[in-house]
Amino acid sequence: MTFIPKPKVRHPSLPRNALGLTRRDYEGVLSTLCAGCGHDSITAALTEAIWGLSLEPQNIAKLSGIGCSSKTTAYFVGGAHGFNSVHGRMPAIAMGANAANRKLSYIGVSGDGDTLSIGLGQFCHAIRRNLNMLYVIENNGVYGLTKGQFSASADVGTKAKKGEQNQQPPIDPVLLAMSLGASFVARSFSGDKQQLVPLIQAGLSHRGFALIDVLSPCVTFNDHEGSTKSYAYTREHYEPVVNADFVPFEREIVADYAAGESLPVMMHDGSRVLLRKFAHDYDPTDRVAASAFIQERQKQGEYLTGLLYIDESQPEFHDVNGTPDEPLNSLPFAALSPGSQGLRKILSRYR
Amino acid sequence: MPAVTAQDRVNDFVIKIATVNGTGSASANALLMKAIFRSGVPVMGKNYFPSNIQGLPTWYEIRVTRDAHTARSGRIDLMVAMNAETYGKDMREVDSGGYLLYDSTWPRPALFAREDITVLGVPLARLCNEHFKGVRTRILMKNICYAGVLAALLDIDLERMRELLAETYAKKPQLVDSNMQAVQLGYDYARQHFNCPLPLRVAPLDRTAGHMLIDGNTAAGLGAMFAGATVGAWYPITPSTSVMDAYKSFCDKWRVDPATGRRNFAFIQAEDELAAIGMVLGASWNGARAFTATSGPGISLMNEFLGLAYYAEIPAVVFDVQRVGPSTGMPTRTQQCDLMLCAYASHGDTKHVCLYPANPQECFYFAVAAFDLAERLQTPIMVLSDLDIGMNDWMCPELEWDDSYQPDRGKVLPLEEIVKLEKFYRYLDKDDDGIPYRTLPGVHPKAAYFTRGSGHTQYGAYTEDSAEYQIVVDRLLRKFGTAKSLVPKPVIAMADKRTDVAIVAAGSSDGAVREALTVLAGMGIAVNYLRVRAFPFNEEVERFLAEHRVVFVVEQNRDAQLRSLLTLETQVEKARLRSLLHYSGLPISSSFIIEGVLTEVAPRPLRSVGPVHASATPAE
Numbered sequence: 001m002t003f004i005p006k007p008k009v010r011h012p013s014l015p016r017n018a019l020g021l022t023r024r025d026y027e028g029v030l031s032t033l034c035a036g037c038g039h040d041s042i043t044a045a046l047t048e049a050i051w052g053l054s055l056e057p058q059n060i061a062k063l064s065g066i067g068c069s070s071k072t073t074a075y076f077v078g079g080a081h082g083f084n085s086v087h088g089r090m091p092a093i094a095m096g097a098n099a100a101n102r103k104l105s106y107i108g109v110s111g112d113g114d115t116l117s118i119g120l121g122q123f124c125h126a127i128r129r130n131l132n133m134l135y136v137i138e139n140n141g142v143y144g145l146t147k148g149q150f151s152a153s154a155d156v157g158t159k160a161k162k163g164e165q166n167q168q169p170p171i172d173p174v175l176l177a178m179s180l181g182a183s184f185v186a187r188s189f190s191g192d193k194q195q196l197v198p199l200i201q202a203g204l205s206h207r208g209f210a211l212i213d214v215l216s217p218c219v220t221f222n223d224h225e226g227s228t229k230s231y232a233y234t235r236e237h238y239e240p241v242v243n244a245d246f247v248p249f250e251r252e253i254v255a256d257y258a259a260g261e262s263l264p265v266m267m268h269d270g271s272r273v274l275l276r277k278f279a280h281d282y283d284p285t286d287r288v289a290a291s292a293f294i295q296e297r298q299k300q301g302e303y304l305t306g307l308l309y310i311d312e313s314q315p316e317f318h319d320v321n322g323t324p325d326e327p328l329n330s331l332p333f334a335a336l337s338p339g340s341q342g343l344r345k346i347l348s349r350y351r
Numbered sequence: 352m353p354a355v356t357a358q359d360r361v362n363d364f365v366i367k368i369a370t371v372n373g374t375g376s377a378s379a380n381a382l383l384m385k386a387i388f389r390s391g392v393p394v395m396g397k398n399y400f401p402s403n404i405q406g407l408p409t410w411y412e413i414r415v416t417r418d419a420h421t422a423r424s425g426r427i428d429l430m431v432a433m434n435a436e437t438y439g440k441d442m443r444e445v446d447s448g449g450y451l452l453y454d455s456t457w458p459r460p461a462l463f464a465r466e467d468i469t470v471l472g473v474p475l476a477r478l479c480n481e482h483f484k485g486v487r488t489r490i491l492m493k494n495i496c497y498a499g500v501l502a503a504l505l506d507i508d509l510e511r512m513r514e515l516l517a518e519t520y521a522k523k524p525q526l527v528d529s530n531m532q533a534v535q536l537g538y539d540y541a542r543q544h545f546n547c548p549l550p551l552r553v554a555p556l557d558r559t560a561g562h563m564l565i566d567g568n569t570a571a572g573l574g575a576m577f578a579g580a581t582v583g584a585w586y587p588i589t590p591s592t593s594v595m596d597a598y599k600s601f602c603d604k605w606r607v608d609p610a611t612g613r614r615n616f617a618f619i620q621a622e623d624e625l626a627a628i629g630m631v632l633g634a635s636w637n638g639a640r641a642f643t644a645t646s647g648p649g650i651s652l653m654n655e656f657l658g659l660a661y662y663a664e665i666p667a668v669v670f671d672v673q674r675v676g677p678s679t680g681m682p683t684r685t686q687q688c689d690l691m692l693c694a695y696a697s698h699g700d701t702k703h704v705c706l707y708p709a710n711p712q713e714c715f716y717f718a719v720a721a722f723d724l725a726e727r728l729q730t731p732i733m734v735l736s737d738l739d740i741g742m743n744d745w746m747c748p749e750l751e752w753d754d755s756y757q758p759d760r761g762k763v764l765p766l767e768e769i770v771k772l773e774k775f776y777r778y779l780d781k782d783d784d785g786i787p788y789r790t791l792p793g794v795h796p797k798a799a800y801f802t803r804g805s806g807h808t809q810y811g812a813y814t815e816d817s818a819e820y821q822i823v824v825d826r827l828l829r830k831f832g833t834a835k836s837l838v839p840k841p842v843i844a845m846a847d848k849r850t851d852v853a854i855v856a857a858g859s860s861d862g863a864v865r866e867a868l869t870v871l872a873g874m875g876i877a878v879n880y881l882r883v884r885a886f887p888f889n890e891e892v893e894r895f896l897a898e899h900r901v902v903f904v905v906e907q908n909r910d911a912q913l914r915s916l917l918t919l920e921t922q923v924e925k926a927r928l929r930s931l932l933h934y935s936g937l938p939i940s941s942s943f944i945i946e947g948v949l950t951e952v953a954p955r956p957l958r959s960v961g962p963v964h965a966s967a968t969p970a971e
Contacts, residue, residue, distance in 0.1 A: 057796045061637070074813075079796025083636060084803040085629070086655050092621070092629025097792075099582045099617035099630065100639030104793050122629075125622040324613035328581040329638035329791070331615055333758055336579040338605045340752040346573065346601065347749055350563035 018054035026051045028078040033068060038190035038216030038231075039138045043075045045193050046107070046136070049200035050077060053248070061097055061104045065090040065119060068145055069111035069138035069216075088119025091126035094133050095317070101327035102318050105204055106133035113143050116152035116171045123173075127180045130208040130316045134200065137173055137211070138190070140218040141229035148221035159226030172298075173213045178291045178309055183316075184210035185309040189238050190217070191231065192305070198273075199307060201246040207268035208316040215303075239297075242284050242306040245274040265310055275307055284309050362392050362417035364428040364551040366501070369441045370494065371434050373405030378519075379494040380411040381744075383501060386511040388564055388746065391556040393419035395862075396564075396744050397938055402589065402682045408437045415505075415553060418869075421710065421745060421862030425942030428551050429504075431497055433475075442468075450549065452500060454493070471545060473500050478536045483529070492533040499537025506548035508555075509538060563749050567740035568644075570711040570750070571670050572597025574718025575642055576605065576616075579758050580668070582641035584619040584630035586649065589682045590738040591672035594644035624649035628656040628667065635666040636802060638791040640722050640758070642668035647676045647689045650696060650733075657731055658697025659804040661827070664778070664787065666725035666761070670718075670734045672741040675936045684936030685738035687858055690912035693733040694886050700824060704834050705733045705886040709861035710740060712747040713884075719756075720839065726761035728834055729789060737907070739859045739938040762788045769798045776800075777811035778823055785830030831887055838885035841892050844868065846877035851900035852952055853879040855892075855928075857913055859938060860905050866941035867948065876952055878903075883913065888921055896923040903948060905931045907939050 014022040026047045031040050050060065057079030064070035066087035073082045085093045090108050098106055115123045115137050126135070141158065143149040150158075153173070154166040177185045184206040188196045196214065203210030215234050217223050223230045228237075248271050263275040263284070275284055283289050290309050297304055324331075338346070366383075370376035377398075384396045395414040401407035414424060432441045432453040445451055447467040453459075455472025479492045502509055513531055520526040541547055571594045575583065585595045599618050606615040617634075621627035627643045634641035645653065650671050660667050673689045675681035693705050704724060706717045714736055721732040762782075769775065769790060777800040778787045787809075790798035800811045808819040809826070846868070856864045861882055871878055881895045896902060896917065904914040911930040918925045931947040933939040 058799065059793055061792045063633075074801055079799050081790075081792035081799050082801040083633075084801065084805065085632075086659050086804060089625060089629045089656065092626040093633035093636070095619065095626070096582060096584060096630035096633025096635070096641060097637040098633075099584075099619060100634040100637035100641070101793055104637075121622055122626055125626065321617050321619075322612070322614040323617055324608060324611065324615060327793075328615065328617060329634075331581065333579050335615055336581065336606065337577050337756075340754050342605060343577070343750060343752045346605075347563055347565075350565045350569075351749075 017051050019056065021051065021054075023047060023051045025079070026057065026077050028075040031075045032071065034220050036219040037068070038140065038218070039069055039072050040075070041190040041193065042136065042138055042196070042214055042216055043072050045196040046200055047076045048193070049197045049204070052197070053201055053204060055105055055204070059104050061106050063090050063094045063097070063106060063108045065110055065114040067111040067114045067143070069109055070114060072138070073107070073109050088114050088117070089122055090114070091119065091122035091131070095126060095129065095131055098131060098133065098317065099321075100329040102132070102323065103327050107204070108133055108135045110135065110137050112137060112139045112141060112151040112153040116173060120152075120171070124176070124180055127177055127182045127209050127211070130183055130314050132208055132316045132318070134203040134210045134212070136200075137213045138216040139173070139213055139229070140216050140222055141227070142218050142222040144218050144221055155228040158228040159224070161221055161224055173211065174308060175291060175294065177211045178287060181314075182211055182309070183208040183311045183314040184307075186210070186212045186244075186307045187215070187303065187305045188212060189215045189234055189305060191235070195240060195243055195305065198244045198246040202244045202267070202273040202307060205246070205267040205269050205271045205273070206310070207312065208314055237301055238303045238305050239278075240306045241277070241279050241282050241304040242308065243276045243278070244307040245276060247272040247274060265312060268312060273307065273310070275310075285311065360428070360551045361554050362415055362556060364415055365424055365426055366413045366415070366429045366431065367427045367441070367444070368411045368413070368431040368497070369434045369437050370409055370411070372401055372403050372407045372409040374494060375491040376409070376411065376433070376494045379498040380413070382495070382512060382515055383498050383507070384413050384744065385515050385564060386502070386507050387413070387415055387553055388559050389511050389515070390508060390553055391559050392417060392553055393558050393746055395421055395423075395746070397423060397739065398743055399937065400683050408434050417556060417558065419558060419746065420866045420941070422866055423863070423938055423940035424866075425940035431501070433494070433497065450551070452497065452504070471504070473497070473537065473540055473544075475500075475537065478540060479533065482532065482536060492529070495530050495533035496537040499534035500541045502534065503538045503541035503547045504545065504549050506552040506554070509534065559746065561749055562746050564744040564746055565711045566593070566742055566744050567708065567711040567714040567736050568593040568672060568742060569597040570715040571644070571718045571734070571736065571741070573601055573750075574715040575668070576601045577752060578640060578719040578722040580640040580642050580722060581615065582617045582619070582631070582634035582639045583643070584621050584627045584634070584641065585643045585645065586621045586624045586627045588624070588646050588649050590674055590742050591644040591646045591649070591670060593742065594670050594672065624652040625656065628653040628669065631667045631669075632656060632660050632665050635725070638763070640668075640726070642670065642722070644670040644672065646672050646674045646682075647692065648679065650689055650692055654697045657703065658699060658701050660731045661697065661701045661703065662699075662804055663802050664729040664789070665802070666729055667731040668718075668721045668725050668734065669731055670736065673735060673737040681936050683738070685859070685907065685938055686934055686936060687735070687737055687860070687907040688912065688934070689735060690908070690916060693735055694916055702831050702887070703731055703733055704728060704838060705735055706839065707857040707884055708734065708736050708740065709858050709882060709884075710747055711745045712750055714740060715750050717839070723759040724834070724837060727759050727837060728786060728830060729761060730830070735858065737859050762786055764788050764790050764798065766794050769795045772797060776809065778807065778809045778826070780809070780826050780829070784833045785826050785828075786833060835887045835889050838887070838889065840889055841884055841895070842882040843891070843895060844880040846872065846879050848877035850877035850879055852877070852903075853881065853895065853899040853901070854903045854905055854944070854948075855881050855883060855896070855913070855917070856905040857883040860907060863939045863941045863944055864905055867944035870941065870945050871948060876948070878948065886916060886920070888917070893921050896921055896927075900927065901929060901951070902927055903929050903931050905939070905944055907933050909934045
């Protein structure tokens with residue numbers, strides 16, 4: 001198998017974004033995932049969202065670990081550098097890359113194995129640092145490339161393709177992230193592009209760690225009767241509680257909303273996210289109450305989706321480190337090395 | 352070894368101080384060492400400390416060495432036995448004709464089992480209890496007090512000590528007075544009760560001008576700052592932590608923008624070593640100079656990422672301050688036991704460029720060289736020092752900096768080159784040196800490529816095709832060949848007389864080897880010497896090995912790792928390499944090497960024997 005370039009055929013009437021680029025300009029190489037894979041829908045949503053934000057392709061860095069999900073970074077924004085690293089260690093690569101150049105938009109794509117098993121530690125610590133990146137989990141509850149073992153997100157009682165039932169409790173990335181102090185936590189479904197695209201846009205505009213856990217059914221190993229991560233089960237049990245309407249900063253907010261049902265949130269780049277609430281008593285800015293609400297509904301077998309928690313005020317890594325606005329990788333050498341005179345001063349202590 | 356006379360002992364003797372960890376003896380020992388250094392007399396200091404915060408025994412060895420040797424001699428002339436727990440053992444270690452100083456507040460005549468040494472009792476605890484208040488102060492001052500006793504016994508200038516205390520406590524002048532009182536208490540007691548000075552004594556010289564006392568970790572951290580490293584990521588581990596501490600403290604002073612208060616560096620304490628090296632790779636991939644510091648257990652954890660960096664060709668600088676293994680081993684003792692681990696770190700066919708500094712000044716210069724090499728070769732560079740170099744203060748020539756230095760950023764395509772390209776291919780060998788061109792994110796969409804640890808073609812695309820795979824891994828081997836001409840050359844010292852016997856060593860064994868060569872030459876035994884400073888081995892190493900009939904490979908590990916590397920990576924005939932292996936955890940001594948060479952070379956004719964292994968050294 002080698003890399004398959006997509007045919008470059010452009011329709012003259014394709015819509016263009018503020019940079020004059022079409023959606024095609026934000027595509028990558030052809031996906032080699034199974035036909036019908038949820039991951040490909042997420043790739044499409046990412047492409048759509050990034051095109052919509054008019055981001056310069058070269059100002060994006062795509063990062064991933066190992067697994068089906070991690071391959072997908074090759075399938076969008078071919079004009080951006082990509083880094084397919086080692087299993088479960090994408091957050092470390094993202095941390096280092098972000099430290100070197102804070103100006104780029106970092107998009108990490110991971111899976112439930114990559115994030116919740118082998119990479120659980122790095123995932124938690126990226127949240128603790130409030131690393132400024134979008135972190136998408138393409139969550140299907142199984143290991144696909146090794147043919148269908150349960151992952152750490154598999155629910156108790158869910159059935160494997162060969163009939164085995166999972167007995168161990170799942171790790172829920174949303175509740176985990178909430179408890180770790182994450183500043184942006186969302187859940188969505190690969191089949192709900194309407195919900196997912198604005199969530200991705202809001203996540204990319206968020207200043208800090210933006211987690212989107214996307215239920216993304218595995219058509220080959222986890223889409224059967226008895227699976228709690230199948231298309232059918234997901235459609236029935238996943239309920240939007242707060243949808244996000246993303247409003248780029250140049251556009252005025254005209255939509256009117258019923259008080260108490262919608263909440264505008266100002267993002268650091270001047271854009272806004274309008275939170276549309278479906279449950280009157282849900283508060284996506286109250287970490288404790290939101291966590292309790294999510295768990296309460298989960299007990300009843302209902303998985304809430306949407307922008308579940310947001311806090312734009314938390315300091316991100318560079319605030320804590322005190323780095324300048326100019327990326328570290330572009331500082332002139334003269335600003336970094338004290339020279340022979342400096343060395344003489346430093347060495348006086350050691351004489 | 353020939354007998355020594357009292358006359359010979361001026362500026363040439365060894366003091367060992369046995370204390371309890373956490374009692375503040377480090378300040379007293381540093382005070383003594385620096386006072387001697389400032390008298391113009393060369394000194395060597397070695398700290399043998401436990402992996403413990405408080406309570407376990409600890410030793411400090413000061414070698415006063417007019418000939419500026421940098422290794423242990425293997426003898427002890429004066430033992431300061433401040434630790435009751437180790438008293439018996441400490442007394443046994445003193446060489447015949449030597450001295451033992453102990454706290455006679457609690458006399459122990461029963462323990463004076465040796466008649467060939469002189470025991471000097473000073474009631475240190477009583478003197479300090481009478482003079483100072485507070486338990487902690489009394490304990491701390493007891494140590495400063497023995498420094499005063501030694502000043503009298505060894506004729507160390509008290510003014511030097513006052514001057515040093517004033518520098519140390521510049522912000523707390525009251526501490527200068529109280530410390531000086533403790534020094535004076537000991538000094539006066541010794542003058543009143545003993546014949547001062549002893550035949551072992553310090554006489555001012557002028558052999559330390561242009562030199563400094565510095566540890567290798569400080570020098571390495573300093574080098575990283577001077578090289579322009581902007582991202583440092585690490586997980587704390589003895590004995591490497593002070594590399595990062597030094598980098599941060601130098602950066603806090605020199606890298607903070609005075610106008611904005613912003614820090615021109617990122618300092619990241621990672622959650623583990625896996626993350627630390629991942630952060631380094633992410634930052635280097637993105638065009639920053641980035642590094643980590645660790646020790647053997649950390650290198651073990653970093654293996655997977657090191658393989659990725661090798662295959663995906665990402666620069667990285669890794670300082671490995673080696674400690675005793677395997678496993679947790681003895682974290683506060685020294686060895687050269689990661690040579691093989693670092694050379695071939697990670698699964699699959701991998702080879703890594705390693706540098707072997709022998710002293711703190713090389714830690715500084717090699718730190719800078721490592722960043723240049725990493726970016727030039729687009730691969731991890733491992734700098735292997737050890738606990739002895741890293742955590743002990745060494746006398747070395749003052750570091751110098753060439754203001755015309757510009758970092759070698761290697762083959763990074765700038766924007767103006769990128770726009771001219773039809774298409775960018777990441778892994779093409781355009782210059783026939785095995786080194787491809789790379790691009791940085793954030794510059795131009797045409798420069799984009801996909802970095803991966805999976806099989807890839809020379810164009811950067813995923814592949815499972817045998818031929819395409821081999822093109823890339825064969826080129827990586829050519830790149831490793833290119834590295835031979837870029838890494839530091841070995842240091843060769845030829846004997847005055849023609850000889851076909853040689854020593855090969857690396858890193859911190861250097862000082863002991865050089866001293867041994869001098870002593871052996873004095874016995875009429877000529878031995879040539881080559882110090883390996885890098886892996887892969889250059890042509891000079893190959894040639895030197897070919898030119899000698901017998902080569903002693905001196906190293907500080909059990910398994911003859913340097914010898915293994917030499918047999919694997921050069922054409923040398925295995926039987927010509929004899930091992931002298933020292934792996935007790937203490938720094939190698941010159942006497943160990945002299946004895947090792949003598950067993951084979953003289954006075955008997957050469958015979959074939961197996962490796963010489965170190966028995967437990969006298970200090971253990």
